[in-house]
Amino acid sequence: MGLLAIWSVVVAVTMSQSKPDWDRIMRSAHEPTEERVGDIRCAQVQLSDPAAAPTRGFRLAWQGAIVAAACMLVALAWIGAYGTLRVQHAETLARVEGEVGNKALILEEQLRRQLLTIDQTLRILEAAWQNDPGHFDLSAWSRQLVMLTDASLQVFVADKRGIVWASTRPEIIGNDVSGRDYFRHEAALPTDDGKMFISTLVQGLTTRQWQLNLVRRLDRDGDVFAGVVSASYDTAALAQFYGKVEVGARGLIGVVSTSDGGLRTLVGPVPAEPNANIAGTPLFAALQASPNGQWLGPSAPDGIERIHAFRSVPDRELAVLVGVDRDEALHALMIWERGAVVFAACITVLALLMTWLLLREGRSARRREKALAHDSAVLAEANARAQAKAAQLEATLSGMTDGVMMVDADLQLVAWNQHFPEFTGVPPEMLQVGLPMEVILRAQAMAGEFGEVDIEAEVTRRMARLRTGGSTGTIERTRPGGRVLELRRNPVGDGGFVTLYTDITTRRQTEDRLRQAQTMASIGRLTSGVAHDFNNLLASITGNAEMLDRDLHDDPVHARRITIILQAAERGAALVRQLLAFARKQALAPTRVDLNGVVRNMSELLRSMLGPTIRIETHLGAELWPALADPIQIEHVILNLAINARDAMPDGGQLAIATTNEDLGPAGATPDLPVGSYVVVSVADTGTGMTEEVLSNVFEPFFTTKPPGKGSGLGLSQVYGVATQSGGGVRIDSNIGVGTTVKVYFPRAIAGSGVVPDAVINPPGGTAGRPAQDAPGPGGCKVLLVEDDPSVRETVAAMLSASGYTTIEMEGGREAVQLLENGLRVDLLLVDFAMPDMNGAEVARIARRSQPSLPVVFMTGYRDEERISGERWVLMKPFLTPALAKIMRDALERTGDTRGTVWSPIRKVS
Known part of the structure; x- marks a missing residue:
């Protein structure tokens, strides 16, 4: 309709230039008026019947103007359709390439982790063999370690002659692997290169399954080759896993050797033969040119045109290849393109038809006025729809849980929602359209959003990055209160950018x-x-x-x-x-326990154990609920916490032991401590306190800050294990130089609930x-x-x-x-x-x-x-x-x- 309106204006202007006395002939015509509704500008033209019929020369000029305007309309329609098609094609292709790249990245990460897991397991076995070759027992290690991934067939050890003497699959013991490429490779090395070797695709001598062998060398007496330890990687299981990834009916997924082009596995419409090779193909050339890039072209081995993404596995000479059929991926775009062409063709036909009608009915003012009135109504409806969409967009921004900020090419604030000041620390009252980004950054720096920095230097640095476009992409930032935000900054077409803040x-x-x-x-x-x-x-x-x-x-x-x-x-x-x-x-022996009684009975023991420099206070809760726990383990918990508190107060101090009832509601509950009733025993000291780094590792077994011989690092690990296995949990509050409070939560023992008999409690x-x-x-x-x-x-x-x-x-x-x-x-x-x-x-x-x-x-x-x-x-x-x-x-x-x-x-x- 907009093109038709422009076309009408062009016709009117052409007619006015072609006949000097047009005002006399068309005295009832109105000048074009412009109405702004929201962000849409609409040209409205109203024409009425001429007072007198034009002359023959004027009619010819008028008809020529109509034809010229129609040609211009057709040209604009096709130019607009071509431009829109080009933009849509580029956006769709970029989106498909992004999706294919993400799938390749996910599959590469999965393959890399499996290879890393196998490599770490082989390192452990290699170290165990090196420490005591004569007593190395592979079966014992297989029971103690999470040996391999689901895609693994077996682990075996071969001696320097290539004879398998130990395996998790006993039927392959005795096989000769000296002819395998991995054995020849490791045996030919002058010394152990410290790397895991990945073989070509081979069939198992006994299993007859296609597999990759991942191998580490075994040395004795320094650099003397003594054999290999190897894990067999099942490519069929890998192909089965890759087959679950959605790449379309004609898509493919494969693992390719970047050194020789060998296909280690391939999932697609035409499964590759074992040991198939794509070296020398355009696909492999593209992979070598860009191991972590994209490529559009024919796939090997079927030659189908696909959109490919490559992701190389670091240090493994392997790459994951994902390809989706170009026609499948762009099918919706092709339909849209055909629709756009049909639309432009319809515009062309419509323009020609309208031209014919105008030439035929040029003297009918009534029909022109009705047509223009109809166009005005359509434009008004379009304006109303645009206003409704603008209102919907505003409501959407207001309802988003993310913070949103938009700035223009001059780095001035254009739009924001109510969560933006909440996530940035900028006072809401200072926000207004046109506010410079420099002022926003300065307000954030003054609020401590960037940490302890020189405010002006930090603002200058960040403004320089914004002007050069170096701040686009996704980053994470921790706010002063501990909240973690994800910032996604994307450029917009006019030179500005939009930033989303997600908690x-x-x-x-x-x-x-x-x-x-x-x-x-x-x-x-x-x-x-x-x-x-x-x-x-x-x-x-x-x-x-x-x-x-x-x-x-x-x-x-x-x-x-x-x-x-x-x-x-x-x-x-x-x-x-x-x-x-x-x-x-x-094995715990839970029963109804009076925590107050346990603390009273331990008071003398704690005083004699902690010494005279530490003052012990007890604050026992009145009407304390019975706890459901193992009383012996509770004593161990209190002793461990008291010993830790003593070590944190080398010059003496105060130790406070308290008991209390606590009901955790939804506000105070966590996945570790669900909603419920708990009996709490807390041990507080006035010692040195713990740093954030120590707090994050405090429950790890064998983690200790004490010097060698002063602690095993299992005290707090045992406290945590007893509490969580009993159905409770542990919370720690610590400040450097002030002290530490450890609160241990035990579930409340409900009357009538089953507990373990006394024979379990006191064996x-x-x-x-x-x-x-x-x-x-x-x-x-x-x-x-x-x-x-x-x-x-x-x-x-x-x-x-x-x-x-x-x-x-x-x-x-x-x-x-x-x-x-x-x-x-x-x-x-x-x-x-x-x-x-x-x-x-x-x-x-x-x-x-x-x-x-x-x-x-x-x-x-x-x-x-x-x-x-x-x-x-x-x-x-x-x-x-x-x-x-x-x-x-x-x-x-x-x-x-x-x-x-x-x-x-x-x-x-x-």
Whole structure:
């Protein structure tokens, strides 16, 4: 309509120039008027019938003017359509290239992380082999480490001849890999280059699966080649993962070697043959020219025209290739382009038709007036729609949670919303259209938004960057109050720019909590494996030391050394419990606990332990709720916090222990401490305090600021683990030079809620040092002992003999089951829970088929609540003879009792 209006004006102007007495002939014509509605300017022209018919010469001139105006309209329509098409094509192509680039970046990051994970795992295995080649056990490491990613097939070790002698897949042991490129490469190196080598695509000698081998060299005695440790990377799994990424029906995703052009994997409409190569193709030439760029051209191997994005994997000579079919990606644009061409063609036809009508009806003023009136109505409607859209845009900006600011090419404020001053520290009252950006930056600097800086120097620096265009893009900034903002600054066509301010504080906090959860999960997996093996060693040490004590207790020298051995074993067991506490995998015994009573009972112990230079105050809450927690662990929590407070006050000070009830509502709750009722014990000191850096790492195991030998770094880790495993949490408030307050939250014990029986809370047993003698078990009782560890089995058998039991020893579960199925009758089954091939629970289940009332006592170095829950008698390693005899008697006498008992005989209880 706008073009038609312009065309009408051109016609009118042409007619006025072609006939000097036009005013006399068209005296009722009106001058064009301009009306501004919002930001739209509309030309309105009204014409009425001429008073007299024009002459023949004037009519010819008028007809020529009409034709010229029609030609001009057609030319403008096609020029406008061409310009719009060009802009739309460029924007659409840029958007598609951006999407393809983002997918390539995501896939490259995923591949890079998988390769880094495998490289780190191989480094660990290489270091383990280098430390002790003769005792290197790959299977043991595979149980203790998160070995590889889901795309990995196996890990194996080959000697210097290329013979595989260890593998996570036993069927490949003995294979000869000396002919493989990776083995020849590592063997040919004069020394270890310290890098992981990635092989070409090969088929496994046994699995026949296509794979990449990732290899690190093993050296002995310096630089003497001793073999390789390798992980096999499953390209089929990689292709399956890439196949889930949406790139369209004719898109492709591949991993390419940047050195030789070999396709390591390819997902697309035409799957590549193994060891396919694209070297020499335009696609590979484009990749080498720009390893992290874009390219539009024919793909290899099918030759389809695609929009490609490349992202190289650093230091791996690999690149991720993503390509989308050009026609598919630009299909909507092509439809739009056809529509634009059709629209321009329609304008052309309309112009020609209107020209014909005007030439035919040139003398009809009534029709002209009606047509112009109709055009005016259309323009008015368009103006109304424009005003409505402007109102919608203003409402949208006002409703945005982001702050928005727009400046023009002169760096002066044009528009903003109500969140802009909130996110920038600029007073709202000073904002006005035309405000220079320099004034805004100065107000921010004075408000401390840029930290402690020289205000004028900082303003000058930032203005210089704005004038040179160096401040576009996305950055993050932390405000003085701790809020984290994401700033996205994008240029606009007139030379100015728009800045969006987004509050991402919650997102960053969530990411931090996720990283902490992942750290704890990794430590938990490592701790579980260490706890089982370490407690087995301690069980053998403590049992044999106890038996030596019986024979040598009259010799003071030997008795003292045995006491030292038992005390060291107790410290080792305590260390394992501390690690399990942090990983939230220790067995707790929750019950209703009076925190006020616990604090009162510990007062004298704390005073004697902290010394006279520290003044202890207690503030016990009135009508304190009972807490649901393990009372022994609560004592450990308070002791750990008191010791940390003492170390923070080397010159003395004040220690305040307080208890209180606290209801956390939605405002005070966090993902670590959900809404609920808690009983809180707090320990406050007047010590040196902690920095922000220390606070961010304070719960990490083995993190300590104390000098060597002064602390293990597990104290606060154990506090955190006990609190979170109990269903609570920990909050710390610390100021340098003022002191630190640690608040430990335990859930409130609700009346009627189930708690663990008292037998779990106070397990009987000896302590480290000289064991308490206990009466032996009934003579003649026959015990079937099943334990896969020879040293532990021998030690436990000696303990049973010393307690008066007849013992039948079995190394594995299957041998024990075979004896029972052949008719062996025993009075009690003493079985290790974690055994290869068949665990203790399976042995007990089969044994109870023939003897339903057979009492079963489980031994375990690590209590897995999910797998061992519900069992009656569980004996935690390490243990001494009195504890073993006690639980044996209890199992024999109370077979019909369903109440469970957990024994921890090395642990001191109060």
